[in-house]
Amino acid sequence: MLLTASVRLAAAATTCRRAGRELTSAATGRAFAADAATKPLAALRTAWSAGRALTNRSGLGFAACGGAAGEVARYLGVATLRRPAATAMAVDAFLARIEAAIPEHPNLATPEVTRIVEAFAAARPVEAALALKAICQHMGLTRALTSLSPISIELSALAGLLDANPFNDGYAWVTLLGGFPTSDPFLGIPAAALKALNPGPGWAAPVAPDRILAKVLAAAAGGGGGGGGGPESQAEPDISRLVDVIGALGNHGLVHLRRTACLDGTDRYLLLLPGTGFAKLSNSTPQDLIGAFDAMCDIDTTYTRAVRKVLEYAQVPAGAELMIVGHSLGGMTAMNLACDPDFVGTWRLTHVITVGSPIDNKRPADPYTRVVSLVNEHDVIPTLDGRGPTSPADIPDSWRELAWNDETYDYPLSHAPQSYSDALRSVTAGHHRETVNELIAEYAGTVVLDQPYMVRDR
Amino acid sequence: MKVEDTGLSALLAAGRLPGVGMGLLSQRALTERFVGLLGLVRSGRPAHMHTLFGSFLVPVTGADARGLLNAAVEAEALGTADEVDPAGRRHRLPECAPLPEVPREFMELIGAAAEDAVEELSGELTLGWSGAARRLARRLVLDAGEDTLLDRLAVGSGTERADRRREDRRAALDRRIRWHLESLKPDCFAAMTGAGPHSPIAVDGLAHLLTAMIVTAETVGPRALALLAADGYADRAHVEAAVRRAVGVWPEVFGVVQRVARGFEWDGVEVGAGVEVLVLSSVLGKGGCVGDGGGVGEVEWQLSGLCAAPRRCVTRELALAVTTELLVAALANGRPQLLAPKLNPARPPAQLDPRRVRVELLAFGAPPRLSGLEATAAELEQHASALRDLAADQRWDHADGLRTRGVLLGHARRCAVAAEDVRRTARALP
Numbered sequence: 001m002l003l004t005a006s007v008r009l010a011a012a013a014t015t016c017r018r019a020g021r022e023l024t025s026a027a028t029g030r031a032f033a034a035d036a037a038t039k040p041l042a043a044l045r046t047a048w049s050a051g052r053a054l055t056n057r058s059g060l061g062f063a064a065c066g067g068a069a070g071e072v073a074r075y076l077g078v079a080t081l082r083r084p085a086a087t088a089m090a091v092d093a094f095l096a097r098i099e100a101a102i103p104e105h106p107n108l109a110t111p112e113v114t115r116i117v118e119a120f121a122a123a124r125p126v127e128a129a130l131a132l133k134a135i136c137q138h139m140g141l142t143r144a145l146t147s148l149s150p151i152s153i154e155l156s157a158l159a160g161l162l163d164a165n166p167f168n169d170g171y172a173w174v175t176l177l178g179g180f181p182t183s184d185p186f187l188g189i190p191a192a193a194l195k196a197l198n199p200g201p202g203w204a205a206p207v208a209p210d211r212i213l214a215k216v217l218a219a220a221a222g223g224g225g226g227g228g229g230g231p232e233s234q235a236e237p238d239i240s241r242l243v244d245v246i247g248a249l250g251n252h253g254l255v256h257l258r259r260t261a262c263l264d265g266t267d268r269y270l271l272l273l274p275g276t277g278f279a280k281l282s283n284s285t286p287q288d289l290i291g292a293f294d295a296m297c298d299i300d301t302t303y304t305r306a307v308r309k310v311l312e313y314a315q316v317p318a319g320a321e322l323m324i325v326g327h328s329l330g331g332m333t334a335m336n337l338a339c340d341p342d343f344v345g346t347w348r349l350t351h352v353i354t355v356g357s358p359i360d361n362k363r364p365a366d367p368y369t370r371v372v373s374l375v376n377e378h379d380v381i382p383t384l385d386g387r388g389p390t391s392p393a394d395i396p397d398s399w400r401e402l403a404w405n406d407e408t409y410d411y412p413l414s415h416a417p418q419s420y421s422d423a424l425r426s427v428t429a430g431h432h433r434e435t436v437n438e439l440i441a442e443y444a445g446t447v448v449l450d451q452p453y454m455v456r457d458r
Numbered sequence: 459m460k461v462e463d464t465g466l467s468a469l470l471a472a473g474r475l476p477g478v479g480m481g482l483l484s485q486r487a488l489t490e491r492f493v494g495l496l497g498l499v500r501s502g503r504p505a506h507m508h509t510l511f512g513s514f515l516v517p518v519t520g521a522d523a524r525g526l527l528n529a530a531v532e533a534e535a536l537g538t539a540d541e542v543d544p545a546g547r548r549h550r551l552p553e554c555a556p557l558p559e560v561p562r563e564f565m566e567l568i569g570a571a572a573e574d575a576v577e578e579l580s581g582e583l584t585l586g587w588s589g590a591a592r593r594l595a596r597r598l599v600l601d602a603g604e605d606t607l608l609d610r611l612a613v614g615s616g617t618e619r620a621d622r623r624r625e626d627r628r629a630a631l632d633r634r635i636r637w638h639l640e641s642l643k644p645d646c647f648a649a650m651t652g653a654g655p656h657s658p659i660a661v662d663g664l665a666h667l668l669t670a671m672i673v674t675a676e677t678v679g680p681r682a683l684a685l686l687a688a689d690g691y692a693d694r695a696h697v698e699a700a701v702r703r704a705v706g707v708w709p710e711v712f713g714v715v716q717r718v719a720r721g722f723e724w725d726g727v728e729v730g731a732g733v734e735v736l737v738l739s740s741v742l743g744k745g746g747c748v749g750d751g752g753g754v755g756e757v758e759w760q761l762s763g764l765c766a767a768p769r770r771c772v773t774r775e776l777a778l779a780v781t782t783e784l785l786v787a788a789l790a791n792g793r794p795q796l797l798a799p800k801l802n803p804a805r806p807p808a809q810l811d812p813r814r815v816r817v818e819l820l821a822f823g824a825p826p827r828l829s830g831l832e833a834t835a836a837e838l839e840q841h842a843s844a845l846r847d848l849a850a851d852q853r854w855d856h857a858d859g860l861r862t863r864g865v866l867l868g869h870a871r872r873c874a875v876a877a878e879d880v881r882r883t884a885r886a887l888p
Contacts, residue, residue: 001853005862008848012841012873019834019880026831026883042886049886053879060876085872092865099858319633341610342623345630366607 002100006093007392010176013089020063020084023050024070061085078166081123087161090176094154095121097390104389105150112138113147120155123162142410149380149411153388156185175386178393180361184293185384191297197282198294200457202305204313207254207454216248217256221447235260237443239325239374239436240424242272243355246327247417249452251277253285255307255330256452257314262445268321269347270443271307274417275328275356284456292329296358296384299336303329306455307337314451316347323351323443327417328381331357331373338364338371351440355420358385360395367398372436375403376423378414400439402432460507465492466516467509470546489544489712489740489808504727507736511546514715514736515729522725523737527716529724530735537719539766542736544712551714552669554767555662558651560776564598567645568780571597572787579788582797583817584680587788591675594784599668600638601646608634612668632661635668666773670764674777675784678704680812682785687796687817688803692789701782707806709739709761737761740808792819797829831884838877845870 026032027050036043054063062082064073077083098117102108112135119128135144148155157172167188174181183190209217220241249256249272256272274287282290286303294301316322326334331354337343338352344366352364353372356379364371375382377389387393395401406428409419424433469492504517504526517523530536540548575594579586592609596602611631639655642648647667653660681704686692689700718733729735739761764774797816801807820826849866853859 001851001859002862005848005866008841008844009866009869012838012845012869015834015837015841016873016876019831019838019876022831022834023880023883026887045886046883049879049883053876053883056875056879058875059872059879061872085869085876088872089869092869096862099862318629341607342626342630344607345611345627345634365610367604368607 002096003390003392006096006100006390009089009093009096010392013086013093014177016060016063016084016086016089017065020054020060020086021066021070023054023060024064024066024073026050027054028067028069059085061088075166078169079164081164083162090161090172091121091158093176094158097388098151098154100390101150101388107147108151116148117151117155120158120162125159125163128159140410142412145380145411146378146414149378149383150389152380153383153386153391157386160185160188171386174361175391178361178386181297181386183297185296189293191294194290194294194297198290198302198457200286200302200305202286202302202307202309203456203458204255204306204309204453206313206451209452213245213248213254213452216244217450220245221258221450235444235447237270237437237440238433239353239440240421240433242270242325242353243327243417243421243424246272246274246325246330246355247421249274251275251287253287253454253456254452255310255455257310257316257449258447258451259314259316259449260443260445261448262443264442266321267448268323268350268443268445269311269316271310271322271324271334273303273307273324273326273330273333275326275330284458286333286455286457287329292332295329295332295336299339299362301333301336302457303333303455304336304340304343306457307333308343310453310455311347313453314449318346320347321350322347323353323440324349325353325355326357327355327420328357328415331355331359332362335359335362335364335371338362338366338369341365344369350442353436353440355417356381356415358382358387360385360387360393363396370439371396371399372439373399373401374420374424374429374432374436375401376414376420377403377405378409378411380411381415400435402429402435404429404432462505463508466507467511470509470511470544489738492740509546512715512734514734516736516738517741520741523741526724526727526729526735527737530716530718530722530729533720533722535718535720535722535729535731537717539717540715541711541763542713542715548715551763551766552666554765554771554773555666556659557663557667557772557776558660560647560772561650564647564650565779568598568783569787572780572783573790575784576788579819581818583683583788583794583819584815587679587683588676590788591679591781591784592672594780595668595671595675597646598671598780599647599664600635601643601649602638605634605638608638608668609672612665613672628665631665631668635661635664663773666765667776670773670777671780673710673764674762674774675781677710677812678778679781679785680815680817681708681810682781683794683817684796684799684801684810684815685803685806686785686789687794688801690793692793694786697785697789698782701778701785705762705778708810711739711761711763713738714761788819792821792824794818795820795826831880831887835877835881835884838873838880842870842873842877845873 027047032043032046053060061084062077063084063086064070064077112131116128116131116135119131139147153175157175160168160172165188167183168186170183170188171181171185184194221235245256251274254274258270260268260270262268276289276292277283277285277287278289280288282288286301286306291301291303295303324334324337326332334352334354338349339362344364349366349369351370351372353374355374356376357373358381359373404423406414406419406423413419423429469489504515504522507514507516517526539551541551542548571594575590575597579590592606596605596608602608611627611634636655639648639653648664653664678701682697682700685700685703686696689696714737716735716737718729718731718735721728721730723729762774765771795818797818799814845866849863849870854863
């Protein structure tokens, strides 16, 4: 019922927004300017009527938008906290979703969380900050983040809609209605600006693995833990071991390419892509926070360009079959590559397997690419695409979203690749491991090449 | 440089300025006026012009353009052809790829496949038009089901502006077609003509056919829909006429530069080897209609931009036939109503962007659809009603539910008030 209410309110909000744009255009557009020159009285009546409709508190509220004049009016309205009816409906839609999450996540029914939600919904940032501080003092930061993770995306959307910044509203609407974001979720930095902050043609070069990585690679290649793996090892692909490799690659600019002579006589390739390093906002590798925001809003990033360089450097032949496994930003990059018709036209991307990645608003260009999304519901990061546990937006039927509720780790540990591989080996998500291994069985064979690469922005 | 040379240079240079290209000052409208003036200055004869963008022989009437090119074809004098955009930039036209003889059973397949393709179309036709056109093209050429990557590669390979990227996409398209040819289903053009994965000619032909079908349906289709909706007719004869008219009135490319490889003579004019003939689409004029006046000129076919073939191209004809059948199938159960843009079929605009055409299918006997603010007001009323209905549900009869019920009723009232305000503004519009 609550989700139905959320959906209907979202639909009504969409129509109210469109009404605002159409009324603004009726009063400020070219047709109006032409009419004002020839029929000034009629134009005045139109402007008066549209103005009343756009400011009626009992109706559309302060609803001017669209076009130069409309956007200026909207910015002024947001800055002075005059809200359109559409925003009020969106806020109530999000609150319905938050309430709908409680039965599955009873920890959300505590007075502390209720205080946080009420403060966000009432646009009281000081109260919200104090409430967050209180819950952190009570539970610790990581436990607090874990507790709030099922509704984190709704809280971010409420903050975006109800603050005085008109530029971060777009992400909130994507969260409500689905679609592709055109700005970052917090400040509303447009995608073009993010791209300007993340320049570089991408660069790649092969490197020798360090001792730890070599050991993990050997285990993943089927040679056991003692380094007996490497080339010529027989391997049945195991998703938990592949995630181990991603963990061993770290977040400082390494990716991994494997070539396997498969049992059916075909050579197939596997790419492993780690996620973001959080130490700095921007570094010389594609695996930084700026790169992550860029990857949210665009499919062409330094990471995707660097990965292309890896495949070109390794002379992976056009038409070869390829699978990509990516964690966090690595999963987003895998999907961004899957969305690029030039990439999938060059290499046959058979599988994309993402681990803790926000990818639900992306769609692969090749309808035969099999997408598998592994999600720990306590991990906040996969919800950054705007689709949380109570979001009505859905993923294509052909995708496999394999989710589990693992309370072993608080965030951010719940996001780490090691926690995902541990869960895949445990009772919690072991059945998902079997499912994925069956899906990628065609990649079984003899590993003939295991090569890490260093990637850089330039 | 003569005045008219300066004029043409300025026209092409204007195409490189941002902002020129919309509305009254659209490039095609300007070009039409320029060509009209040029015709007066040159007494209707082709003009040798020397511009900043090259030297050309420019026919200034449709009849001359057709006659000149026909004579060149007869004399086997033509070399390569480039498309010219409004900024004077040249882009190589794709080479034509020959097709085998079209089997009769394939022509019979088109109608049935078109009916399947439009099954999901209803209401606003133009919203789902591109999807239906691509589904049909995939079905007819390779019976390729839901392989949307095929058409993304095909449309890219036919119209890409960066030649290198076009080659990469074309190679990708060829690979994809070969992949389908390895496990071909029987009821499609490829199977009916015995195409195989190791036949380069077959793959080229299939790629050309797929691209032509999609591009033609996506450009000519909406324009023909707009003409049909403005005229108010939708039977087969009118559909066929609308398609021919859309091709003639709105050629897809701004112009074509055709190189002359060998000298020839036409109507007293000596055209030497190395001359470049510039045919501006505006030369055809607003009354242009493919099929009028005793046959189709080769120039109309080249101005489709699909390939450089100077003669009638079987692929392009098939593409038009498919577009026609798609329109006939889409309009079988209703009549088209034009929502946007406003169009006077007797005075069509110089250019009509197919992406801006909006046409609704009305069931026979149904009243015209509301548009603009009236439609938005009606939608707001529907939301008000839906929210009230949801609020009335007895499952809200508990403490928290009563609060949610109150919220829903509050928003229902806002939608109802907003609907009244919007309708009032709609009535106040001049």
